Amino acid sequence: MKKKFLADIIHWIEDNIDEKICSSTLENISGYTIRHLSNIFMQYTNLTPAKYIRQRKLCRAAFLLRLTNLKIMDIAYQLKFDSQQSFSREFSKLFGYSPRQYRKSREWDFKSLQLPIQPENVPEIKFEYCILESKKYHGYRFSFEQQMYFIRENETIIRYQKIIDIMRKYHSDLFISSTFSPHAQKDRHLIVNSFLGFHAKNDLLISTDEEFTSEDGKYIKFSFNGSLNEYIYFPRSVYYYLLPKLRLKRREGSDIEILKYIDTACPGTISCDYFIPVV
Structure with missing residues (x-):
C-alpha cells in the first residue's frame, strides 16, 4: 500500500x-x-x-x-x-x-544525476563494456526532430518500421549512427542526425551511396529483444535511468544501433544492440 x-x-x-x-x-x-x-x-x-x-x-x-x-x-x-x-x-x-x-564539458557526467525513484520492481537492463573497432558502412543520412520529454509514438514506430522493412528485404544486419544537437528554433527539441547503412555495399538499396566510418573506442553495450512499441522507449530509459545509476561519463561521439536480421522474427519485434561511447 x-x-x-x-x-x-x-x-x-x-x-x-x-x-x-x-x-x-x-x-x-x-x-x-x-x-x-x-x-x-x-x-x-x-x-x-x-x-x-x-x-x-x-x-x-x-x-x-x-x-x-x-x-x-x-x-x-x-x-x-x-x-x-x-x-x-x-x-x-x-x-x-x-x-x-x-x-x-566535452564529457557528459551522469554521476550525480538523481534518478526518478521507482518503488516498484522494474525489468533489469543487461549491459556490458566493450571496445569497438572502426568499420566502413554504405548507406545514407537522414535527420528528424524529437522532443526531449515526449515521444510521438506513431511517428517513431513508422520510422523504425520502414528501417526494419529495409533490413528484412536485404537479409542483413543494419547499422545506425546518431548524434543529437539542440534545435535552433524550438525549446526542448533536439535535432537527430543519423546515418543508416550496411557493412557491405548494396547497390540495390541505395542509388546515391555514401560511405561512413564508425568511431572506434570504449562503449557500453545494451542488448534489447522485444516489441518495437517497447524499443522506442528503450534509449530514453538507458539515458534517464541506467547511465546515472552506473555513474558513467559519456564521451563525445555517436550512439550506435545494430539491428539484427532474424529470418524467423515475428512482425513488430526487434533485436538490437545499442552502444553509447563512454570514458
Whole structure:
C-alpha cells in the first residue's frame, strides 16, 4: 500500500517538476502531513521530499544544459528557482561543475544525476563494456526532430518500421549512427542526425551511396529483444535511468544501433544492440 502511494506521489512530482512545489501542496495532494510523508520517503528512498524534488529539478536542468540552447537564466526560471545565482549555487554543489562548465564539458557526467525513484520492481537492463573497432558502412543520412520529454509514438514506430522493412528485404544486419544537437528554433527539441547503412555495399538499396566510418573506442553495450512499441522507449530509459545509476561519463561521439536480421522474427519485434561511447 505504501509503495503504491509513494509511486503515485512520485508520478505527480515528475509531472509537475517544472512547478514550485511546496510542503502545503504535497500535503494537499497526498492527504498526509509533511512529517508523515517525509517518513514514508525516508523509509524507501533515504531522501526527504524536499531534497528529492530539488535533486530532480537539478537533474532536469542538467539535461536542458546538455541538449538545448536555453540560457542558464531561463532554465533557472523554468524550474522555479529563486534566482540564477541560487540555481547556479545548488547546481555546483550537487555536480561539482558550474552550469556553464557542465554545458561546455566535452564529457557528459551522469554521476550525480538523481534518478526518478521507482518503488516498484522494474525489468533489469543487461549491459556490458566493450571496445569497438572502426568499420566502413554504405548507406545514407537522414535527420528528424524529437522532443526531449515526449515521444510521438506513431511517428517513431513508422520510422523504425520502414528501417526494419529495409533490413528484412536485404537479409542483413543494419547499422545506425546518431548524434543529437539542440534545435535552433524550438525549446526542448533536439535535432537527430543519423546515418543508416550496411557493412557491405548494396547497390540495390541505395542509388546515391555514401560511405561512413564508425568511431572506434570504449562503449557500453545494451542488448534489447522485444516489441518495437517497447524499443522506442528503450534509449530514453538507458539515458534517464541506467547511465546515472552506473555513474558513467559519456564521451563525445555517436550512439550506435545494430539491428539484427532474424529470418524467423515475428512482425513488430526487434533485436538490437545499442552502444553509447563512454570514458
